[in-house]
Amino acid sequence: EDLFPDNWIYIHDSKVKVGRVQNFRSWSPEMIPDESMACVGLEYFCFEGDGLWSMDDADLIALATEEMRILGLLDPAKVKGGAVVRQEKAYPVYDEDYAANVAAMRDELEADYPTLHLVGRNGMHRYNNQDHAMMTAMLTVENILAGSRIYDTWCVNEDAEYHEAGDEGAEKALPARTSVTEDQAAALNSLRDVPTRIAPEDGDRNAATRRAA
Structure with a gap:
């Protein structure tokens, strides 16, 4: 139910x-x-x-x-039962100086550790939605493969405020792809369907039947 x-x-x-x-x-x-x-x-x-x-x-x-x-x-x-998970530092907390502090750390890390890439909420100390956080990682992979920072991951969702931001800032200042591989094209053109349960293989179904028996 x-x-x-x-x-x-x-x-x-x-x-x-x-x-x-x-x-x-x-x-x-x-x-x-x-x-x-x-x-x-x-x-x-x-x-x-x-x-x-x-x-x-x-x-x-x-x-x-x-x-x-x-x-x-x-x-x-x-209710049949429950479990508790305590997630530390789940949300970046902003104060009036956070932007300047993040910029200072970013500049120093990029200058002294150019192969260190910051991604996601905790890595960038940014309140990004999950899809934006994942996009920073995907673009970082592109940067690593290219051997240079061809994508500025700090532009992803840069206009987002403390709410579900929709598509605000999602593509701002990101350069267009000049070429994509076959698998990248498939991912970019895919549609997100309503998920369904994966049908078990015959062997799995038989094993489940034996366990039930």
Whole structure:
């Protein structure tokens, strides 16, 4: 049973502490071990050492279960279990001097360590969306293969603010490709379909049948 069709929903309700709820089946059915069950993740935004971070796992699971009830997303009696993951430094934190500090570190690293490439949220200390973070890595691979920085990865999503930025700044100042390989062309022209569960091979299906028996 799917609790909701979205990949995730942001929560803006003073009655709860959860900030976002993810529905893993909407990302891919392969993320759900049992097709008859739903699997969701509740994200709590906090700092290391604060009250939420320091709560016992059992208390956090109980809190998440109760808040899902408050939000009307599930019946607590149907919850089979939960797990807690504490992700350190998940979000870059901006202050008024962050841009100057990042620029100083970038300039020094590029001058003294030209083969060191910074990518992603933590590598660049930038609040990029996942697709933009992955794009910085993909363009960095192109730079490494070319032996020079033909793409300025710092231009990827440079106009994004602290929200889901859509396509803002996604291609700004990135030079056009002069040629692409066959696999690159296929990737660039591909469409993102709704994911489906991978059908098991005959051998896997027979093994599953034997285990069930």
